Amino acid sequence: MIELERVTKIYPGSEVPAVDSVNLNIAEGDICILIGSSGCGKTTLMRMMNRLEPITSGFIRIGGESIMDKDVTALRRSIGYAIQQIGLFPHMTVYDNIATVPHLLGWDKKRIDERVDELLNMVQLPPDIFRFRYPRELSGGQAQRIGVTRAMATDPPVMLMDEPFGAIDPINREVLQDEFLKIQEKLKKTIVFVTHDIHEAIKMGDKIALLDAGQLVQYGTPEELLTQPKNRFVKDFVGADRALKRLNLLKVRDAMLTNPTHCHGEDPSETILEHMIENELSYLLVADREDNLKGYVNLEELQGHHGNVRDVVRPMTLTVKPEQNLKDALSKMLSYDLGIVVAMDDDGKIAGVLNSRTLVSVVGETYDERGGHWGRITTKGRII
Ligand SMILES: Nc1ncnc2c1ncn2[C@@H]1O[C@H](COP(=O)(O)OP(=O)(O)OP(=O)(O)O)[C@@H](O)[C@H]1O
Ligand SMILES: [Mg+2]
Structure with missing residues (x-):
């Protein structure tokens, strides 16, 4: 959708290029993250895409047509x-x-009113309170959210967003990121998104372009940058806590055990107790006949109990969805002392279960300096 070919920018009077022969291919419907240290050329690159900054040499095509x-x-x-x-x-x-832009395009008042309300709601700023405020009456983070809605007002197919959530506190930032991803899921715009925050890059990006001193160092999926850093620079940039970042990246679906064993509410407690002892289980999930999760039972409570499992079932209120990331799952898992968390489909059925061992096996990889590759640590300390 957006193709950059040997794009170079040398500001007048400058010796060194601000952007140096960058090749980049951004697919339609993707979020492409530009990341790199301050002054590495992110804003310059972005401003060349909508011709706010003249290109010194090279070509930019959008939808196959040169922007020139x-x-x-x-x-x-x-x-x-x-x-x-x-x-x-x-x-x-x-x-x-x-x-502003809807006006220039001649939209009627009703359509503009509806769009403004829709966008304000999207960024969690109630229209009745914020519609008629002036920018000086907004906090920095609120102003930034308005800036984002203004860019989205006419629903353009391509969006350039330069640190759109930079001034927003971490909690609201997560809310906005989630909201934004939900909308993007539906709208599938092509988005170029600048950030300084590697966590944000990993969470939001379909692809990440890491720049250094105007040059593109590595372009790939978040997974690729984390697991196959091209050189020392990329490795240092994505940081030491790679395992935790992978938790952010991977979905519950990637790690869950499907078809976990479970019993039903009407099963007799004695039979289930026997089954658990035989299989060395300290707890067991309980479902109804349609596989809807009802909770779990543990060994202690079944011991000496006569009747049905449903009388001793404990509720399990914290569950996850298969499409949530593993970081959410881990925090929920830590709220129970069972060491598991259950993944539930939208219709309340058990989709799978995650335990701490599966989590560690998914993220517990390390980098083999000598071999130059990523791998799992064996019990003997070798990396395979
Ligand atoms: N109008 C300009 N004239 C001359 N040099 C400029 C101009 N704008 C930017 N530069 C220089 O070009 C380089 C890249 O700047 P740019 O604003 O693209 O960086 P950036 O990656 O967006 O940085 P930040 O993360 O701080 O926003 C910098 O060295 C900067 O000083
Ligand atoms: Mg910038």
Whole structure:
């Protein structure tokens, strides 16, 4: 969708290129993260894509057509741009800021009103409170959210977002990231997204482009950067706590054991107790006939109990969905002392179960310095 070919930018009067012969191919519907230290050329690269910055040499094509052949106004209207400095018009209300481009495109008032409300709700700013505020009456994080909604106002197929959540506290940031990913799932826009935060990059990116001093060092999926860092620079950049980052990246579905053994509420306690002792189980999941999770039973409570399992079942309220990431699963797992967490489908049926051993086997990889590859540590301390 967006193709960069040997794109170079040398600012007038500068000796060194700010962007140095970058080749990049961004697929339609992908979120491509640009990441790298301050001054490495992220904003410059982005601004060349909508011709806010002239290209010194090289080519940029969007949808197969060189951006130089497009009408510059039409090009910019087809690309939403949330700038790093937020850049709200100070003398205009939130409403008018968001409505700028819809207005230029001649939308009627009703359509604009609805769109503004929809976008404000999306970024968790109640329209009734925020619609008619001025930028000076907003906190930095609120202003930034308005900046993002303004870029999205006319639903452009391509979005350039320069550190869109940079000024937002970690908790609201997670909420916005999740909200944003949910919307992206539906809209499938092509998004170029700058961040300094490697966790955000791993969570949000379909692909990550790591830049250093204007050059593209590695371009690949988050998984590739974590598990196959091309060189020392990438390895250091993605950081030492790779295992934890992989938790963020992998889904419950990737690690869960499917078809976990379980019993049913109407099973006799004595039979289940016998079964658990034979199989050395300290707990067992309980479901109804349709495999809907009812909770679990443990050994102590079954001992000496006469009747049905359903009388001693304990509720299991913290469950996960197969599409949640393993970090969420781990935090829920730690809330029970069972060392497991159950994955449930949308309709309440047991999809699988995660235990601490499966988690460790999924993320417990390490880098073999001598062999130059990633692998699991064996009990003898070897990396295979
Ligand atoms: N208008 C300009 N004129 C001259 N040099 C510039 C101009 N804009 C940026 N630069 C230089 O180009 C390089 C890349 O800047 P750029 O703003 O693209 O970095 P960045 O990766 O976005 O950094 P940050 O993470 O701090 O936002 C820097 O060395 C910067 O000083
Ligand atoms: Mg920048």
